[in-house]
Each structure stands twice: as structure tokens, then as C-alpha cells.
Amino acid sequence: MSxxxxxxxxxxAGPNPExxxxxxxxxxxxxxTRSDSWQRRIPLLPALIFVIVMTQLPFLGTIIISFMNxxxxxxxxxxxxxxxxxxxVFTDVNARSAVVVTILITVSTVLISLVLGLAIAxxxxxxxxxxxxxxxxxxxxxxxxxxxxxxLWKHALYNPEYGLFNGLLTLVLxxxxxxxxxxxxxxxxxxxxxxxxxxxxxxMLILLAGxxxxxxDVVEAARIDGASEFRxxxxxxxxxxxxxxxxxxxLGTIYVVQNFDHVFTITAGATGTANLPYFIYQTFYTAxxxxxxxxxxxxxxxxxxxxxxxxxxxxxxxxxEEGR
Amino acid sequence: xxxTASTRGxxxxxxxxxxxxxxxxxVQTKPPRRGMLLTTLAWVVGVLFFFPVLWMxxxxxxxxxxxxxxxxxxxxxxxxxxxxxxFAAGPWPPLLNSMTASVVSTILVILLAxxxxxxxxxxxxxxxxxxxxxxxxxxxxxIVAGILPIYxxxxxxxxxxxxxxxxxxxxxxxxxxxxxxxxxxxxxxxVEMLEAAQVDGAGLLTxxxxxxxxxxxxxxxxAALICFIFSWNExxxxxxxxxxxxxxxxxxxxxxxxxxxxxxxxxxxASFVVSLPVLAAGFAAQDKLVQGLSMGAVK
Numbered sequence: 303m304s305x306x307x308x309x310x311x312x313x314x315a316g317p318n319p320e321x322x323x324x325x326x327x328x329x330x331x332x333x334x335t336r337s338d339s340w341q342r343r344i345p346l347l348p349a350l351i352f353v354i355v356m357t358q359l360p361f362l363g364t365i366i367i368s369f370m371n372x373x374x375x376x377x378x379x380x381x382x383x384x385x386x387x388x389x390x391v392f393t394d395v396n397a398r399s400a401v402v403v404t405i406l407i408t409v410s411t412v413l414i415s416l417v418l419g420l421a422i423a424x425x426x427x428x429x430x431x432x433x434x435x436x437x438x439x440x441x442x443x444x445x446x447x448x449x450x451x452x453x454l455w456k457h458a459l460y461n462p463e464y465g466l467f468n469g470l471l472t473l474v475l476x477x478x479x480x481x482x483x484x485x486x487x488x489x490x491x492x493x494x495x496x497x498x499x500x501x502x503x504x505x506m507l508i509l510l511a512g513x514x515x516x517x518x519d520v521v522e523a524a525r526i527d528g529a530s531e532f533r534x535x536x537x538x539x540x541x542x543x544x545x546x547x548x549x550x551x552x553l554g555t556i557y558v559v560q561n562f563d564h565v566f567t568i569t570a571g572a573t574g575t576a577n578l579p580y581f582i583y584q585t586f587y588t589a590x591x592x593x594x595x596x597x598x599x600x601x602x603x604x605x606x607x608x609x610x611x612x613x614x615x616x617x618x619x620x621x622x623e624e625g626r
Numbered sequence: 627x628x629x630t631a632s633t634r635g636x637x638x639x640x641x642x643x644x645x646x647x648x649x650x651x652x653v654q655t656k657p658p659r660r661g662m663l664l665t666t667l668a669w670v671v672g673v674l675f676f677f678p679v680l681w682m683x684x685x686x687x688x689x690x691x692x693x694x695x696x697x698x699x700x701x702x703x704x705x706x707x708x709x710x711x712x713f714a715a716g717p718w719p720p721l722l723n724s725m726t727a728s729v730v731s732t733i734l735v736i737l738l739a740x741x742x743x744x745x746x747x748x749x750x751x752x753x754x755x756x757x758x759x760x761x762x763x764x765x766x767x768x769i770v771a772g773i774l775p776i777y778x779x780x781x782x783x784x785x786x787x788x789x790x791x792x793x794x795x796x797x798x799x800x801x802x803x804x805x806x807x808x809x810x811x812x813x814x815x816x817v818e819m820l821e822a823a824q825v826d827g828a829g830l831l832t833x834x835x836x837x838x839x840x841x842x843x844x845x846x847x848x849a850a851l852i853c854f855i856f857s858w859n860e861x862x863x864x865x866x867x868x869x870x871x872x873x874x875x876x877x878x879x880x881x882x883x884x885x886x887x888x889x890x891x892x893x894x895x896a897s898f899v900v901s902l903p904v905l906a907a908g909f910a911a912q913d914k915l916v917q918g919l920s921m922g923a924v925k
Binding site for chain 1: 661664665667668669671672673675676678679681682685693694695696697698738739741742744745746749750751752757760761763764765766767768769770771772773774775776777778779794795797798801802805855858859861862866875876879880883889890893894896897898900901904905908909912915916919920921923
């Protein structure tokens with residue numbers, strides 16, 4: 303990244319002697335750089351301090367409360383609890399199920415959206431009549447407010463009596479068509495399907511942008527040399543897309559891990575679909591067990607951090623290449 | 627692009643093109659059927675993804691008895707019953723709250739993120755990459771892990787059910803995205819031009835307007851769009867921290883669907899109205915949307 307080099311140095315290197323604000327003689331210059339480095343920091347500080355206060359302080363609070371016995375329904379019993387909250391989180395069947403559900407929802411949603419998004423991006427990366435209209439139609443699911451989308455899927459699509467899916471089954475198979483209770487009989491796939499509908503456009507948009515930034519003259523040359531379309535895809539398109547695939551996976555994961563709206567709306571965490579955000583929300587908001595909710599929160603963050611370590615390294619590589 | 631464009635699926639061009647490249651003549655044959663097939667497939671997929679949105683709009687304009695039909699009908703008599711019920715339920719205060727929280731927090735985000743991005747790109751601090759990654763790492767901290775102390779703090783300071791609490795929280799929620807995006811755009815500002823402008827005696831404002839703004843304005847627009855959308859969509863914080871006065875549109879939406887009986891048209895009308903600002907903003911600025919979603923990595 304070129305801009306990381308000191309501007310004042312480049313200033314003195316210029317042909318015009320008066321332009322370098324950092325003076326010409328060494329001693330004042332050193333003093334200058336110290337005040338200069340503070341000058342550089344000042345614009346950064348408001349945002350940085352704000353984010354530290356708003357994200358790190360609450361989490362510190364969560365860590366402290368996780369070691370406390372604190373249930374709002376029993377205010378007299380508040381006190382130090384040691385590791386008992388953590389013990390309860392690790393032995394609680396619901397908490398462990400929440401961990402598994404979070405992983406299941408995130409991995410399946412991100413993977414399916416990624417594959418579908420890539421396929422659709424490839425379809426849209428050609429000139430055809432109505433290309434713009436199809437692209438616009440594809441974006442629409444992402445622009446529906448998540449709660450509204452969840453309500454739409456739950457009531458207008460999944461409802462066993464008058465939902466669109468069962469209505470279409472009746473339309474195609476006649477009066478005795480099966481009328482499954484989608485959410486009741488397969489809650490997790492129902493959740494994932496609704497999420498995939500919203501996140502596929504997201505993946506598609508980033509991947510399509512990646513495809514369109516592909517140097518086409520090289521592809522053309524390969525085609526002239528007789529490379530098959532499949533060969534071009536695997537050895538030219540995919541490597542070029544790698545960083546876009548990684549980026550969309552990283553960002554998709556960040557958002558889907560935290561999903562609360564769909565779980566809250568479509569299943570309300572019933573029948574083994576409570577993910578960690580919903581489990582913590584319930585423990586804290588409904589059961590008012592602050593200690594246990596905080597312990598679960600700490601566990602979530604530690605788990606996220608492990609994943610994030612890898613993700614951040616990947617992100618670093620992506621943006622380093624991008625940043626030139 | 628131009629050579630491929632003509633051979634790829636455009637139905638009006640002949641299926642066979644002959645090109646002479648470097649002394650070799652090569653013939654590219656592509657059956658027109660394949661192009662047609664891919665075009666049809668693209669349309670089918672697009673319609674499939676769009677259909678639930680279209681269905682929401684169609685159903686919202688029906689009477690409840692027509693809305694809950696099985697088998698479904700594509701066109702039914704138009705009725706505004708759903709919208710009437712929705713607007714009678716008092717959605718304006720939550721909608722206004724959502725608008726206030728989204729707009730004000732977006733403005734605050736840009737005001738704070740712009741100088742920060744400047745200090746991470748044009749006149750970078752030492753270890754600016756570490757700072758940048760610190761911002762990104764906070765995005766990985768699940769909101770739910772900090773929500774309880776925020777709730778207790780708000781309770782103790784009487785900030786529960788106050789729109790300003792949401793504004794501040796949305797500002798911090800979106801700050802990392804905005805800093806990343808603006809940093810990525812600002813790092814494209816030609817530093818040489820900045821210096822040249824200074825040499826020419828241009829003031830700070832002139833420099834900002836003529837050198838920085840053209841490169842950065844698209845970035846600011848994308849960042850603002852994405853911050854607006856994420857604030858407007860947010861449910862968990864709003865649900866926990868507001869109740870009656872400061873509740874937002876998504877919270878109102880979850881509370882709206884408690885009634886028994888036929889309510890499909892109502893639900894669809896409500897969902898459509900609440901989604902409308904995001905749909906409008908997103909469609910109007912599709913390219914900005916891509917830049918925003920990729921946090922500036924795609925320009």
C-alpha cells in the first residue's frame with residue numbers, strides 16, 4: 303500500500319524545497335514527527351474510542367456477570383458464583399443443542415447460498431435480453447427486511463392450510479395432494495431455506511462483481527488456444543474468484559451466525575431450532591437468569607474468536623491483495 | 627468483452643463466428659439452443675427468487691378471504707383491507723422511530739468514520755493495519771454477548787425505551803463497516819495530487835472538494851446506504867431495549883402478528899410497508915449496494 307509511506311518524507315524529496323512541511327534539518331524534524339504522529343492520530347481517536355467503549359466495555363460486563371449468581375427474579379441471592387454458570391452451560395442440554403444448531407444453520411446456509419450464488423452469478427455473467435431485469439429481481443430477496451421475510455415465509459409460504467407451497471401442491475397434484483406442515487415437520491431445513499433465499503443474492507452480487515472484474519482478454523486467449531470451457535472455469539475463473547468467494551463466505555458467516563430474526567419469527571426456538579443468539583436472548587429476557595446468559599455469551603464469544611482467528615487471517619490476505 | 631459478447635447467447639447474432647488471430651483461423655460454433663437455454667434458465671431462476679416478494683405484494687392487496695386461498699390464484703379482486711388494518715394499528719410512531727434511528731445513526735457513522743478512515747489511509751498512523759483489523763474484529767463479536775450489560779446500564783440510567791440509545795448502538799454497530807469502506811476508497815485518492823494541490827496553494831476545503839470528494843463520494847454513498855439498511859433491519863437490540871415509546875418498525879411487525887383468524891393480507895401489507903424503504907433505496911442504488919456489501923473490496 304503506497305499511502306503507508308510517510309507523506310512528509312515524500313514532501314522533502316520533491317523538487318520544491320518549500321513544500322516539505324517537515325523542516326530540512328534533522329533535530330527539528332524528529333520533534334516534528336512526534337507531534338506529527340499525534341496529529342495523525344487525532345482524526346482516528348473519536349471513532350476508535352467510541353467503538354472500544356461500545357463493544358469492549360459491555361463484553362467486560364458480560365464476563366463479570368458470568369461469574370455471578372444473578373437472577374432478576376431472585377434479587378436477594380445475588381453473589382459470586384465462581385464457575386458454576388459455566389458448568390451449567392456446558393451440562394445444559396439446551397445450551398449444547400444451541401451450539402450445534404448455530405453451527406448447522408450457519409454452515410448449511412453459507413454453503414448452499416455460496417454454491418447457488420456462484421451458479422447464478424455465472425448465469426448472469428453473459429449478455430442476454432433482460433439481463434438487468436433478472437439481476438434486479440435476484441436482488442429483491444436481500445432487500446426485504448429480515449423479520450418481514452421471516453413472516454412472509456412462515457405465513458404466506460409455509461402455512462399448511464393456505465401457504466403458497468401447499469397451494470402449489472394442490473394445484474399440481476389435485477385435491478388429495480400431500481399438505482405437509484413444513485415448519486412443524488422439518489424446522490431446521492425450513493429455517494435454512496428461508497435464510498438461503500435471503501443470502502443467495504448477497505453471495506451472487508459479490509461473486510458477479512468478481513466475475514466482471516476478470517481479465518477477459520486472457521480468457522479469450524485461452525479459448526483461442528483451445529481450452530475447454532470447463533478448463534477455463536477451473537483453472538482461470540475459480541482462482542480469480544477465490545478472494546471473492548472468501549470475502550462473501552467471511553461476511554456471510556459473520557451475519558448468519560448472529561441470526562436472531564428468523565429463529566425468533568419462524569420457530570420461536572421450538573423443536574430444537576434455538577441457536578445461540580436465541581438461547582441467550584431467552585435465558586436473559588424470559589428466564590431472567592443473567593449469570594447463565596452471560597456465561598453462554600462468553601462461551602459464544604470464545605467460540606467465535608477461534609473461528610475469527612482463521613477468518614481474520616483470510617480477510618487480511620484478501621484486503622492486502624486488494625489494497626495494492 | 628466485445629468478442630465474447632457477440633457469441634454468448636445473443637439470439638440475434640449468427641451462431642458461428644470466424645476470427646483470424648495470429649495467422650490462425652478458428653471457428654467458434656455454439657448452438658443457439660444452448661444460449662437460449664441459459665437465458666431461459668437465468669430468467670426462471672430470477673423469477674423463482676423474485677416470486678415470494680411478488681406474492682407478498684399480490685396477497686397484500688387482497689381481502690383476507692381471498693388471501694387465504696388453496697389452491698392459490700394469481701389475480702384476485704383488489705382490496706385495501708390489509709393496508710387499512712395495518713395503518714389503523716398505529717404504525718407511524720415506530721416507522722418514524724426507525725427512520726430517525728437509521729438516518730441519524732448513519733450520519734453519525736459517516737461523521738466519525740471519515741476522519742478515522744483518513745487517518746488510516748492518506749495520512750496513516752503507525753500500525754494502521756492493526757487498527758483496521760481491530761475494527762473488523764469487533765464486527766465478529768456477537769451483539770447478543772454484550773446486550774445484557776447494555777440493558778442493565780440503560781435501566782440504571784433511565785435510557786430504556788429511548789431512541790437515542792438505539793442511535794448510539796447502531797452507530798457503533800455500523801462503524802467498522804463504514805471505516806473499512808471509506809478507508810478502501812480513500813486509499814485510492816492520489817496522494818501526489820493532494821500534494822500538488824497544496825503546492826498550488828489550494829486551501830483545505832478546495833483540496834477536499836476537488837481532489838478527495840470525487841473519489842470518496844461514491845464510497846460515502848455506499849457506506850451510508852449499507853448502514854441505513856442494517857440499522858433499519860435491526861431487531862434484537864430494538865426488541866430488548868425499547869417497549870412503547872421508542873419501538874421501531876421491525877419490533878412493531880413482530881407484535882402485529884399475534885391476532886388469530888385470517889390475517890395473511892395484513893401480514894403481507896405490513897411486511898411490504900416496512901420493507902419499502904430498503905427495497906426503494908437498494909433498487910435505486912444497486913451498484914452502491916454491491917460496493918457496500920463487499921465493504922469496499924469491490925468497486
